Amino acid sequence: MNLALVKPTMDGAASDVFAVARDRLPGKGPVAEVRQAAFDDFAQKGLPHRRVEEWKYTDLRVLLREVAPLAPPPDQAALDHAKKALASLDVNGAHRLVLVDGAFAPQLSDTASEAGVTVQTLRAMLENADIAARADLLRTSVASDAMISLNAAMATDGVVIDVAENAALGKPIHIVHVSTQSKAAAFTRSLVKVANGAHVTLIESFVAADGAAGYQAHDSVVLWAGDGADVQHIRLVEDARDAANIATAIVTLGERTQYRAFNLTSGSAVCRYQAFLRFDGQNAHADVNGVSLLNDRQHADTTLVLDHAVPHCTSNEVFRAVVDDQAHSVFQGRINVHPDAQKTDARMMTRALLLSDEAEADNKPELEIFADDVQCGHGATTGALDDSLLFYLRARGLPEKEAQALLIQAFVGEAMESIADETLREVAIATAERWLAARG
Amino acid sequence: MSALLEVRNLQVRVEEREILHGLSLTVNKGEVHAIMGPNGSGKSTLSHVIAGKPGYEVTGGEILFKGEDLLEMDPDERAAKGVFLAFQYPVEIPGVATMTFLRTALNAQRKARGESEYSTPDFLKKVREVAASLNIPQEMLRRGVNVGFSGGEKKRNEVLQMALFEPSLCILDEMDSGLDIDALRIAADGVNALRSSERAMVVITHYQRLLNYIVPDFVHVMSKGRVVKSGGKELALELEESGYAQFEDQAA
Ligand SMILES: Nc1ncnc2c1ncn2[C@@H]1O[C@H](COP(=O)(O)OP(=O)(O)OP(=O)(O)O)[C@@H](O)[C@H]1O
Ligand SMILES: [Mg+2]
Numbered sequence: 001m002n003l004a005l006v007k008p009t010m011d012g013a014a015s016d017v018f019a020v021a022r023d024r025l026p027g028k029g030p031v032a033e034v035r036q037a038a039f040d041d042f043a044q045k046g047l048p049h050r051r052v053e054e055w056k057y058t059d060l061r062v063l064l065r066e067v068a069p070l071a072p073p074p075d076q077a078a079l080d081h082a083k084k085a086l087a088s089l090d091v092n093g094a095h096r097l098v099l100v101d102g103a104f105a106p107q108l109s110d111t112a113s114e115a116g117v118t119v120q121t122l123r124a125m126l127e128n129a130d131i132a133a134r135a136d137l138l139r140t141s142v143a144s145d146a147m148i149s150l151n152a153a154m155a156t157d158g159v160v161i162d163v164a165e166n167a168a169l170g171k172p173i174h175i176v177h178v179s180t181q182s183k184a185a186a187f188t189r190s191l192v193k194v195a196n197g198a199h200v201t202l203i204e205s206f207v208a209a210d211g212a213a214g215y216q217a218h219d220s221v222v223l224w225a226g227d228g229a230d231v232q233h234i235r236l237v238e239d240a241r242d243a244a245n246i247a248t249a250i251v252t253l254g255e256r257t258q259y260r261a262f263n264l265t266s267g268s269a270v271c272r273y274q275a276f277l278r279f280d281g282q283n284a285h286a287d288v289n290g291v292s293l294l295n296d297r298q299h300a301d302t303t304l305v306l307d308h309a310v311p312h313c314t315s316n317e318v319f320r321a322v323v324d325d326q327a328h329s330v331f332q333g334r335i336n337v338h339p340d341a342q343k344t345d346a347r348m349m350t351r352a353l354l355l356s357d358e359a360e361a362d363n364k365p366e367l368e369i370f371a372d373d374v375q376c377g378h379g380a381t382t383g384a385l386d387d388s389l390l391f392y393l394r395a396r397g398l399p400e401k402e403a404q405a406l407l408i409q410a411f412v413g414e415a416m417e418s419i420a421d422e423t424l425r426e427v428a429i430a431t432a433e434r435w436l437a438a439r440g
Numbered sequence: 441m442s443a444l445l446e447v448r449n450l451q452v453r454v455e456e457r458e459i460l461h462g463l464s465l466t467v468n469k470g471e472v473h474a475i476m477g478p479n480g481s482g483k484s485t486l487s488h489v490i491a492g493k494p495g496y497e498v499t500g501g502e503i504l505f506k507g508e509d510l511l512e513m514d515p516d517e518r519a520a521k522g523v524f525l526a527f528q529y530p531v532e533i534p535g536v537a538t539m540t541f542l543r544t545a546l547n548a549q550r551k552a553r554g555e556s557e558y559s560t561p562d563f564l565k566k567v568r569e570v571a572a573s574l575n576i577p578q579e580m581l582r583r584g585v586n587v588g589f590s591g592g593e594k595k596r597n598e599v600l601q602m603a604l605f606e607p608s609l610c611i612l613d614e615m616d617s618g619l620d621i622d623a624l625r626i627a628a629d630g631v632n633a634l635r636s637s638e639r640a641m642v643v644i645t646h647y648q649r650l651l652n653y654i655v656p657d658f659v660h661v662m663s664k665g666r667v668v669k670s671g672g673k674e675l676a677l678e679l680e681e682s683g684y685a686q687f688e689d690q691a692a
Pocket of ligand 2: 483
């Protein structure tokens, strides 16, 4: 027998998760078929591990061990519980869409209609047999990834947002994920279509209701930004400290589109954010920035894959990690410049600040360039706080922690500059300040 | 009455090498002391040890400030108690706005002393006044701490902080280096404005010129990690004439 042909088999627990959940998953017929195919793909691959190149530093077989059982649909108690968690959100005045344990919660969301935007739930669309292409809601164009497949197989709900051509929304759209159940998994999937010329700010928050522990939040967002669209995309991951957050964003940009993304991770024990961004139209620009603030034994992985598929596009990635205690930060940035993507300008700079001897940071920048008239650059540094700067501040009266805090804020500040909206930048700064204050 | 600063027989090592070999210096309130001496004689080392910079090992002697053991205190505690060092080489801190830095530092010192924090309008008013007197444009205060400042601007920023924090002991390490003639006069005027019967200054310099502006009560000559001669302000003039050669032998 040829051993190379033996496929790694799924552990029993994960296939149970799907078998048990199957009847609860919305969508019959073609939707169920897509789910089955996606699950088969996941089952064949299993949880990603360190020998899978893209997951080299984030071995989910070690970090996650298994896929938790699907969280039950939220009852009144869970909704009440989630409502309390919403009260502590920093983002106010947005069009709020709340998903509790993987189910859209209209009671907690702004359902009043707003000019230029329509919101539907993924569940309703998957169950609507009148929508011929409903199964496509679960498909993606991105190369196969076990966790994307698992998400497609298991997604229970999410929001499907359409922003009309040239609409300039008066307020941001805020998708809030609240977990109320311990040791359970939520699978969400949202689709956002921004038509040509529209201006949108999309915010995603991940939070825990008081007491929710050891849960898993699995999410995917598929975003299309049309020609001349202007999209700000902010993610704030503040999950419970022993939770897991595994999220994928798949972003396609049209001509002259401006896309500015910022991802902040300060919560969860295990976090993976993978973003696949593709330039499909010329003269577009993307800023893809991120900050991870980690301590204890937190593990956070930001993996960005940018495809410059057409000429004359520019991208800039700025990533900062602050890593304390025994925490581990991972940044992987891959830039693919396709053969005819001439005049591409792509930059990537990642810096990690290690606050303890046991803290760890891995940086893996990769440039794959097939066009000859391009400007691409990347840089990576890892280091501790500068002693001479610390002393200067302390000699001016700042206690050690305060001096460190000021330098850490300056360190992460550069990555926050991509947040054009001042109120939102302040939300990010406030989150960083809270993290610093909690260091004591 | 105890001295403001009392350095007794101070011995300091850096990386296994002794730099200060039993240095003594007494500074009383209201006095201005100048310290001169050749390159490498240990002047900056002394100022760093007084300010509490890590990396120096004190192997003997003591430093008392207002009668308390200074060596037992963290650098920020020393600052709150009134020690201020204007650095020979002020560092640049990108990403920390000068205004934020000044307010955070001032309020941290006040908090440590149990005083109330400054309100924003009061703070701004105070900074504007001091900055104007030192010819520091407001635009500079919006930049990162010392970022993109010229050598002279960095030194003026040190004097600005000194005026703002109102310390009781000001140590100025080569405040005159890198300053043009006008900037030197402005900075010296700023320092002179702070002279008071409640405050003392230790002015480290290589040049008599600064001492024409900031006239000292005492001049000390350091050589090879010791004070080898002390005198009045005429000692500085004498050094200008004859150089340090005569002291090198005494210290050896
Ligand atoms: N971190 C260090 N490691 C090794 N040697 C040091 C260190 N700091 C100071 N020294 C040495 O200590 C001696 C005194 O240095 P210091 O900077 O105090 O001199 P200084 O009197 O201020 O000189 P200058 O007039 O040039 O400013 C020098 O020989 C210097 O090389
Ligand atoms: Mg010196």
